[in-house]
Amino acid sequence: MVTANKEATYNSAIEGDIVVTRLDAVINWIRSNSIWPMPMGLACCGIELMGAGGARFDIARFGAEVMRFSPRQSDCMIVAGTVTYKMAPHIRRIYDQMASPKWVIAMGACASTGGMYRSYSTMQGVDRILPVDVYISGCPPRPEAILDALIKMQEKIRREPSARMLFKEEYKG
Amino acid sequence: MSDAISETNTTATSGIVATLREKFPQSAEKITPRASADHPAVNVPADAAMAILTYLRDEHGYEMLSDLTAVDWAEGASPRFTVVWHLLSVTINPGVCLRVAADCASDTEPEMPSVADIWPAANWHERETFDMFGIVFTGHPDLRRILMWDGYPHHPLRKEFPLAGMDDELPDPEVEAETKARLVAAPMAGGPFVASTGNLNLAESEPRAKDQSWSEENPKAEGPKG
Structure with missing residues (x-):
């Protein structure tokens, strides 16, 4: 006989070792809370990224503290x-070496649009070679903006x- | 600019010119004072440049090469390219720089002897000058491009090269095939970013496009590129 379950939380004594949920929810919960960044530091934004990784701003609060310098081990x-x-093909190759699923954050004016470098040597936005998920404005952005982008990413x-x-x-694959 | 040349600078320049003319009589008429707003400067002939620079280093204490660059006077000008060496003596004349300039003989295939043997600092400077101006430094141990990639077809600091760049291929054909990305001329809406001078606060003087009345979608009437 089926009785109404009046408990709001999961009770293993009643339901056994089974949790019912959606697969999407589980997978996304796992993925979104452990984004391992690939820090592609190319200019002064890289310094702010280091600031975001430090103790004061502490990117670890959002599960993204594991900066991986190997593309094989990173997600974002x-x-x-x-x-x-000159650098663009190398960035694309590093991106290609990352395992799926993978995401891209374009940090700062230069990575998003070329910034103030309207010149022969600068790619006018990294979205010409990579599928960018989140853009961060700023020159360079403050670490709070990086954390905000990370939350939007999640x-x-x-x-x-x-x-x-x-x-x-x-x-x- | 002649008003800006100080009296001591002129004296120093004429002293150096006289010394060099005495030492190198066969190129005496080509050793001339060079207009300069600050440091003494001399023009020397390209074929004697190596000997003169070696002499200045060994006999006059210019043991440091602080800069090496070039000037492109314009497309069609002759002589078109001038190589400039900035010499510094840290033992005899601390803080006094000597500028030596020599015109390249050819306007289409400019060449200049390399001074990388006498000042190792010249190595990368000459590579950069080669990269940006296309001046070949003969005798350089490893004359490759240093900023742009090998195979880039242009010399960006030449006068005929537009600031925005030119449409071209990416350095890596595989990545180009994968991404369909190419080198494109940078958008020049409002012209290049330039800093304002004068008694302005930082927000007003920061680099920005001067003419923001037009954009890529709404082009300027006469001629698209700045």
Whole structure:
């Protein structure tokens, strides 16, 4: 006989070792709370990124303190600084080496639009070679802006149809 | 600019010119004083530049090369390219810089002897001057581009090269095929970013486009690029 469960929380004595939820919720919960950044520090924005990683601003509060200098171990490339045409192919190659799922934050005016460098040597926005998820304004942005971008990134990840994407060909491997 | 040349500077320049003319009589008529607002400066012929610079280093104590650059006078000008060496003596004349300039003989394929052997500091400066102006420094141990990538077809500081750049291929053809990205001329809405001078506060003097009445969507009537 089925009885009405009046308890608001999970009770293992009644329900056993089973949790019922949506796959998307679980996957996105795991992904969004441990974004390992790939710090692509190219200019002064890299210094502010280091500030965000330090004790005062403490990016660890959002689960992104594990800065990985290997693309194989990171989830989110933070392009922090001026993207020159000479550097652009290397950035793309590093991005290609990151395992899916992966995200990109364009940090600062230069990475977003070329910034004040309207010149022959500077790519006018890293979104010409990478699919950027979040743009941060500022020159350079303050660490709070990086944390804000990270929170927006988490919100975006939590809206993704991750379970469906698992079975799509382009997301395998 | 001649008003700006100080009396002591002129004296120092004529002293150096006289010394060099005495030491190098065969190129005496080509060793001339050079207009300069601050430091003494001399023009020397390109073929004697190496000997003169070595002499200045060994006999006059200019043991430091603080800068090496070039001037592009304009497309069609002759001589078109001038190489400039900034010499500094830290033992004899602390703080006094000597500027030595020599015109390149050819306007289309400029060449200049390398001074990397006598001042190792010249190595990267000459690579940069080669990269930006296309001046070949003969005898340089490793004359490759230093700022732009190998295979870049232009010399960006030449007068005919537009500030915005030119449409071109990315350094890496694989990445270009993957991303469809290319080198494009940078947007020049309102002209290049320039700083304002004068008695302004920091917010007013910071670099910005001077003419913001037009944009990429709403182009200026006469000629698109600045």
